[in-house]
Amino acid sequence: MTGRVLGLIVNPLAGIGGRLGFKGSDGAYGVRALMMGAELVAPRRTRAFLEALDDALDHLGSEVRLLMPPGRMGASIVGEMHRLRHIAVEAVPCVDPRIWPTTAHDTVRCARALQDRVDLLIFVGGDGTARDILNAVDMRLPVLGIPSGVKVYSSVFAVNPQAAARVVIAFLEGRARLEERLVVDVDEEEFRRDRLVLRTFGKLLVPAAEGVVESPKTMGGGEGVEDIARFFADELYRDCTLYILGPGQTVARIAEYLGVKKTLLGVDALHNRRLVGRDLDEKSLLELTERYPRSVLVLSPIGGQGFILGRGNQQISPRVVKRVGGDGIVVVSDPEKLRGLKRLRVDTGDEEVDRMLRGYIRVLVGYGKWKMVKVE
Known part of the structure; x- marks a missing residue:
């Protein structure tokens, strides 16, 4: 050297x-x-x-x-x-x-x-x-x-x-x-x-070498998306809870099952089956989590890369994640996208938050079907 x-x-x-x-x-x-x-x-x-x-x-x-x-x-x-x-x-x-x-x-x-x-x-x-x-x-x-x-x-x-x-x-x-x-x-x-x-x-x-992104992003929206959205609406959704909806086709389909149309590439917020914010920035998300103490963050991984936070959704900042808490995060993914990933990743820019999120997380892949996936 x-x-x-x-x-x-x-x-x-x-x-x-x-x-x-x-x-x-x-x-x-x-x-x-x-x-x-x-x-x-x-x-x-x-x-x-x-x-x-x-x-x-x-x-x-x-x-x-x-x-x-x-x-x-x-x-x-x-x-x-x-x-x-x-x-x-x-x-x-x-x-x-x-x-x-x-x-x-x-x-x-x-x-x-x-x-x-x-x-x-x-x-x-x-x-x-x-x-x-x-x-x-x-x-x-x-x-x-x-x-x-x-x-x-x-x-x-x-x-x-x-x-x-x-x-x-x-x-x-x-x-x-x-x-x-x-x-x-x-x-x-x-x-x-x-x-x-x-x-x-x-x-x-x-x-x-290990640590270089494997491939460019790929689009989701394949098999299982309808089942994921239907199960979320039937079994996971609760009134009086703020849902922060991340980007992506799978999350957008969940929103449609809940009766609203969200932005495909932005971060929106839903409360009592009504959009309370579209294409939000960090400041707006923090204000909403202050107004609605019960909150859930719905994320879908980026195809080919596996990031659930830190790529294309930086407005969901470490401060927002801390407000929601690790137990308030729901990850959804169509099975085809998940099969192409070795792991999920986070890169929020805050090491404390990244450590909180690392480990294993349940990912919703169908109607009532979950898969345990490692987050690095």
């Missing part, structure tokens, strides 16, 4: 729109979220990755060089941390650190500046950032994404920052084979109209 050089580029606006219920943070929506006072997510994800990587290098007794852009795209984030013991950081002047907010052009410029100087290029962002990296480096060197975006459909990402650190170690030790992985993104305007339109933009070369 001696002498290996890593590159790290941070899209500081990635994921900033998640708590607000935005369907992405690209372009004007990221700036809008910034103007509304939304918290930057990517710097926190970056620090979690670097802390995990530094700890892993400590156990191995190794060191690496890390090349980063200046300012909010990299170096200033490291400057806010405690000293890294085994990572020597060097700022590469690829952008003017005084310019804020940053843009996709800055990501492309920095990726091109780093590509001939590093063994592995790591980026923090979502699918929009992955597209920028694809535009800059294509398949000329290995890359790895640390998920921070609202949309994370591509299979070029680690499942979370800590997993990314483990993948980097596997790469440095020669234990990770390189695979061509898809860069996939949605049409954000169609997404905001509650229509999911996916497009494949190309492939990136990714170190495939």
Whole structure:
């Protein structure tokens, strides 16, 4: 591992729109979220990755060089941390650190500046950032994404920052084979109209090790959905309870059985068979859980990836989950989708909440049929 050089580029606006219920943070929506006072997510994800990587290098007794852009795209984030013991950081002047907010052009410029100087290029962002990296480096060197975006459909990402650190170690030790992985993104305007339109933009070369997302998301809505919805309406539903309904076709069908039409891709709320909120943000969800003390969270895993929290539903924040409690979560999935998953996953950004949710959970897969599935 001696002498290996890593590159790290941070899209500081990635994921900033998640708590607000935005369907992405690209372009004007990221700036809008910034103007509304939304918290930057990517710097926190970056620090979690670097802390995990530094700890892993400590156990191995190794060191690496890390090349980063200046300012909010990299170096200033490291400057806010405690000293890294085994990572020597060097700022590469690829952008003017005084310019804020940053843009996709800055990501492309920095990726091109780093590509001939590093063994592995790591980026923090979502699918929009992955597209920028694809535009800059294509398949000329290995890359790895640390998920921070609202949309994370591509299979070029680690499942979370800590997993990314483990993948980097596997790469440095020669234990990770390189695979061509898809860069996939949605049409954000169609997404905001509650229509999911996916497009494949190309492939990136990714170190495939335990902790990298296996495949892009797939749509649910197959066998068993009608039985799941009917059983929920017949046996699980209770009046005087707030139901927070996550995205997805299975949950939308449950809502129809309860007499309402929910958004397909948003988070809605139901009370006494009446919608009390559509396409909600974190603030609205917290207000509703305050108004209605009894609450249940209904979630369906993302096909191909298995996430029940932390991807595409960031408005269901750790604060909302704590209000509901682990016993107030109901997970539903059509059997076909569940057969394609080895496990379910959570990545809320709050380690305490993630620990609370890990273990085994019952998943409703038919009329009165449940399956125990591990959550990691």
